[in-house]
Amino acid sequence: MTNCRSCNIELTSKYCPNCGQSSQLKRIDGHYIIHEIEHVLHFERGILYTIRELIANPGQNVRNYLSENRSRLVKPIIFIIVTSLIYSTCSHFFHIEGDYINYSGSKESSTSTIFKWIQGHYGYANIIMGVFIALWTKLFFRKYKLNIFEILILLCFVIGMGMLIYAFFAIIQGLTHFKVMQIAGIIGFVYSTWAIGQFYEKGRAINYVKAFFAYILGMITFALTAIIIGIITDLIIKY
Structure with a gap:
């Protein structure tokens, strides 16, 4: 007899009856790594399945995730991190960071530095912008009694899909050299509004x-916040 390494309950089988932890951890090797990648990417209850469901019926699937079944879709935080990474990789590889986000101002100001970071890391900046969109969504849809965290879960899926749309068009632009990122922005915005x-x-x-x-007000307040932070930073440095 041995005890579970996680909760210290006595083990009587291969798995802990209390927390489900395996009694013996598999050694990390090539087979283990391949299995983990397949687990994330496989079509049934993996990221491809999640993408399909969010294309077909995003509203119903996210509602089901919140209230009924949280095992069918990829976890929202993992989803937005993975999709943002995909977009960031594509945009940096094809050098299209500034094609549809641009800020003209003093190159020596803190505001310019902030927007330069946003342009170069739009995938991650989009996650931050999601917080502002969530606040406006909470205000406009307050009668539905959802808390801010439930709305953030919705936006993790929605913004994640937006990142995949941008990544898809970034690849097209990189391969064909046609300027299509403006189209990507429109499609991403339409999808987000619809979802x-x-x-x-x-x-x-x-x-x-x-x-x-x-969505519009979330984007505007995100940009205004970045500008205000830049102005305040410059004033602090100056005085």
Whole structure:
């Protein structure tokens, strides 16, 4: 008899009856690494399955994730991190960071430095922007009684899909040299508006209007916050 290394419960089988931890951890080798990659990418309950479901019916699938079954889709935090990494890799590889996000201002200002970081790390900046979009979404859809964390889960999936859309068009632009990132921005915005509106009640047209303004205002307040932080930083440095 041995005890579980996680919760110290006595083991009577290959798995702990309390926490499910295996009694013997597999050695990390090439087979283990391949299995872990397959586990993330496989079509059934993996990232490809999640992408398919978020394309077909994002609102219903995210609602199911929140209230019924959290094992069918990839965890939202993992999803947005992986998709942001995919986008960032594609954008840096094809050098398209500034093609649809641009800031003109003093190159020596802190604001310029902040926006330069946003341009170069848009995948990760988008995660931060999601917080601002979530606050406006909470305001516009307050009657639905969802808390801010549930809305952030929704936006992790929505923004993650946006990152994949941008990555897809970044590859097209990199291979064909046609300027298509502006189109990617439009499609990503339309998808986000549609997905958020569908999540709350797909049969109500007003919800898509609210989603539109929540997303727009989230982007604007994110940009204004970056500008204000830059101005305050410059004032502190100056005085």
